Structures are given as structure tokens and as C-alpha cells.
Amino acid sequence: MTKSRGLISRLNGGKKFSKLDLSQAYQQLLLCENSRNLVTINTHLGLYRYTRLPFGAASSPAIFQEFMDKVLEGLDGVGCILDDLIITVKTVDASPYGLGCVISHKYENGEERPIAYASRTLTSAERNYSQIERGALAIIFGITSFLQYLYGRKFTLITDNKPLSLLLGPKTGIPMLAASRIQGWAIQLSGYQYDVKCKSSSENANADGLSRLPLKKTLYESPFNIFWEEVEKRNVQALNELPVSANNIKRETEKDSTLVKVKHAAFYGWPKYTNISNELKPYFRVKDELSMEEGCLLCGIRVIVLERYRADVLNELHVNHPGIVRMKRLARMHVWWPNLDTDIEITVRNCTACQNTQAAPPAATANPWI
Numbered sequence: 001m002t003k004s005r006g007l008i009s010r011l012n013g014g015k016k017f018s019k020l021d022l023s024q025a026y027q028q029l030l031l032c033e034n035s036r037n038l039v040t041i042n043t044h045l046g047l048y049r050y051t052r053l054p055f056g057a058a059s060s061p062a063i064f065q066e067f068m069d070k071v072l073e074g075l076d077g078v079g080c081i082l083d084d085l086i087i088t089v090k091t092v093d094a095s096p097y098g099l100g101c102v103i104s105h106k107y108e109n110g111e112e113r114p115i116a117y118a119s120r121t122l123t124s125a126e127r128n129y130s131q132i133e134r135g136a137l138a139i140i141f142g143i144t145s146f147l148q149y150l151y152g153r154k155f156t157l158i159t160d161n162k163p164l165s166l167l168l169g170p171k172t173g174i175p176m177l178a179a180s181r182i183q184g185w186a187i188q189l190s191g192y193q194y195d196v197k198c199k200s201s202s203e204n205a206n207a208d209g210l211s212r213l214p215l216k217k218t219l220y221e222s223p224f225n226i227f228w229e230e231v232e233k234r235n236v237q238a239l240n241e242l243p244v245s246a247n248n249i250k251r252e253t254e255k256d257s258t259l260v261k262v263k264h265a266a267f268y269g270w271p272k273y274t275n276i277s278n279e280l281k282p283y284f285r286v287k288d289e290l291s292m293e294e295g296c297l298l299c300g301i302r303v304i305v306l307e308r309y310r311a312d313v314l315n316e317l318h319v320n321h322p323g324i325v326r327m328k329r330l331a332r333m334h335v336w337w338p339n340l341d342t343d344i345e346i347t348v349r350n351c352t353a354c355q356n357t358q359a360a361p362p363a364a365t366a367n368p369w370i
Contacts, residue, residue, distance in 0.1 A: 026060050029053040029067060092159055094131075094138035096267070097122055101142030103149055118145040128292045129181070130266040135161040136168060136185045143192065154193040163288050165198040181291065244309045250295030252306045259297060259306065266290045266297075282338035299336040310337060314347050321357070324348045 030052055031039070039050040039057060053060055092101040100119040104112045118141070122129075126137065139157060143150060159165055168186055170193075253259045262283045270276070270287050283290070289300045297304040305313050313335055317327050327344050337343075348354050 026055055026064050027052040029064065092135075092138040092142040092157065094134035096134070097127060099134075099138045099141045101138060101145060103142070103146045115149070116146065118142065130291050131269050132161060132164055132167070132266075132288055133181055133291055135159060135164045136182055139164075139168065140185050140188060143189070150192065154195075157194050157196045158199050159196070160198065160200055160203075162198045165196045167288055169196045170194055182288075244305075244312060246294050246296055249303065249306065249309070252308065253295065253297060256306055259304070262290070263292065263297060266292070286336075302332070302334055302336040305335050305337050307337075310343065314343060317344070318347055318351065321351065321354050323354065323358070 031050060036049040036051060039054055041048050041050070053063060092099075094100075098119060098121050100117075102117050103115045105115055106112050120141065122134070126134070129137065139159065142157075157165075157168075167182065168189060170189075253263070258279050261280060265271070265280070265283075266287065270284060273281070273284055276284055286299050291298045313331075317331055322330065324345055327348065328341055331340060331344060
């Protein structure tokens with residue numbers, strides 16, 4: 001069903017309006033002889049066939065929608081509730097403080113004409129999102145704003161964020177440990193048919209300009225806002241479950257020179273791999289999973305623990321002497337830092353209790369010919 005935004009764009013410039021209601025709309029269309037067999041009904045008087053398009057058939061809305069499009073084609077200032085527009089291109093972009101998106105139609109000669117624009121300002125919480133999260137949020141904002149044009153149609157998403165075009169591509173699966181918000185948005189996008197293309201900001205200037213000069217409105221109404229709030233609560237809960245407090249991690253993160261650089265790169269974009277220092281390379285490998293919550297860096301759903309707190313976390317993970325495999329499994333649910341697996345292996349191997357209780361290797365059978 002077309003929403004008010006679509007009708008307003010078609011009725012732009014009108015001063016007086018009238019409303020017409022098509023009585024028994026579907027049943028104004030006669031069915032051909034071959035189609036009547038498909039809508040046979042069984043009654044107490046026997047089998048009967050509809051001769052007109054019935055209500056309740058799965059394809060009736062689409063058939064009537066197509067018919068109305070043909071009837072109203074070429075008429076200016078006329079809108080229809082079941083209006084159906086063919087849209088092939090939509091561009092989205094995000095800045096540190098705003099979102100912008102443009103929906104356009106691409107003609108056969110390659111020319112693009114804009115259909116509608118949308119923008120909004122980021123909330124204070126959204127401004128703490130990483131660059132890739134803001135880009136994903138811009139896509140979701142565009143999809144939600146232009147839902148009446150896009151739903152049920154294949155379209156092309158255009159973004160200037162290359163990693164995002166790969167991460168949210170329709171043919172690539174979302175990493176299991178990707179940021180919780182990215183996972184939620186990927187699930188939402190799975191309900192659409194689309195392709196993703198990447199263009200530079202200079203070629204995506206219309207959406208880029210809207211994101212840098214956004215409207216002052218912030219959150220839009222969407223059932224997924226509730227989901228995002230739940231995600232943020234889960235991330236905060238993960239912080240509170242650590243043996244060190246979130247405030248301590250936040251305070252020390254702001255002092256740590258390495259994590260300050262990681263935070264800046266996550267917000268404003270990473271340089272090429274060949275141009276970064278060795279201390280940042282482990283973080284570059286997980287750059288698409290980085291996010292910020294309560295001032296603490298997260299890798300997916302796991303908290304990035306600073307070096308001064310790693311011994312405390314390892315002791316907490318090792319409190320019941322679970323062994324290397326179980327200790328790694330537990331750690332991967334809550335925390336992350338470079339060489340985490342190696343640190344766990346060293347901790348267990350240096351534990352006398354773990355070494356004394358480990359299973360003995362199977363006894364080797366004696367060979368009589370030796």
C-alpha cells in the first residue's frame with residue numbers, strides 16, 4: 001500500500017482535492033475463461049467459478065494494482081492507493097552528525113532523475129556509532145523512508161562505504177561476531193531484493209550533501225527502534241558482567257594511545273593496511289566488527305579489554321580450571337584482545353593444577369619386533 005509520501009509527491013502543486021472510492025474495486029475486472037478455473041469454489045450446491053476478480057485471492061492486489069497503473073498512466077496530479085512505481089536506484093550516505101538518502105529512477109540512456117529526498121540528524125547515542133554502523137544506519141533509514149517505493153521490487157543500493165557494500169551484500173553472509181546492530185540490520189535487509197554498488201563521495205554527492213546538511217528531526221517511527229534499544233541494553237549488560245567495571249575500561253581506553261587510534265579509525269575510517277602501524281594491524285583485521293558502547297570499544301558483542309586488566313580477566317576465566325578449550329569458548333563470548341588465544345594457552349600451561357589433572361595420553365602398544 002502506498003503511503004502518504006508517495007501520494008504527496010504525485011499530487012505536488014495541487015490546491016483542491018477530491019476523493020473517489022471505487023465500489024467493489026476488484027470485481028470490476030472480468031476474468032478470461034482460462035483464469036476462471038483457478039478460482040473455483042466448493043459450495044453446498046456444487047462447484048462455482050468466479051467470472052470477476054475475487055477478493056481474497058493472493059494475486060488479486062497485484063493484478064488490480066497493475067491495471068490501475070495502466071489506467072492512470074500519463075495523468076498528472078492523480079494518485080492511487082495501489083499505485084505501483086518502478087524504481088531501480090537509491091543512494092544513501094552518513095556523516096558524523098546526519099543521515100541522507102535519495103531515491104532515483106535510472107533511464108535506459110543512463111540518466112538518473114531524483115524521485116524523493118530524506119535526511120535526519122543523528123541522536124547523541126547514534127553519534128557514538130562507528131563509521132560502518134552509521135553507514136548501515138543510513139541504509140536502514142533510506143529503506144524505511146522509501147518503503148512504499150521499494151517493497152516487493154528489486155532495487156540497487158549505492159553507498160560510498162566499500163566495506164559496508166561487502167558486509168551487507170545480498171550474496172554474503174553476516175559474520176557471526178559482527179556488531180549486534182549490524183546483525184539486526186542485516187536481518188531487516190533480508191526481506192528485500194537488492195544489489196549493492198559502491199561509489200565515491202564525489203559521485204554520490206546528492207546523498208552526501210543531505211547527510212551533512214540534515215533536517216533537525218532525529219529518530220523516525222519504526223518497530224526496529226525497540227530492537228536497537230534492546231541491543232544497546234545487551235551490550236551494556238556485557239560490560240557489567242566483566243570483573244572490571246565499564247567505567248574503568250572507559251577511563252583507561254581514553255588514556256591508551258593504541259585504543260585512541262583504533263577509536264578514531266573506527267569513527268572516521270581506516271587507512272590502507274600498508275599505511276598503519278603494527279600495533280593497529282590486529283584491530284584492522286576486525287575493523288568491520290568494531291563499535292562503541294558506554295565509552296568502551298566492542299568487537300562484535302565482546303568487550304575489548306585493555307592490557308592492564310587482561311590478567312584479571314584471565315584469572316576470572318580460569319577460576320574453575322576449565323582447560324584450554326572451554327576457557328577459549330567462554331572468553332569468545334565476552335572479551336577480545338589481540339593474541340587472546342595465546343594468552344589463554346600460556347595461562348593454562350603455567351597452572352600446576354591444570355597440568356596435574358589433565359588427561360594422560362593413551363598408552364602405546366608395545367611392538368615385539370623393537
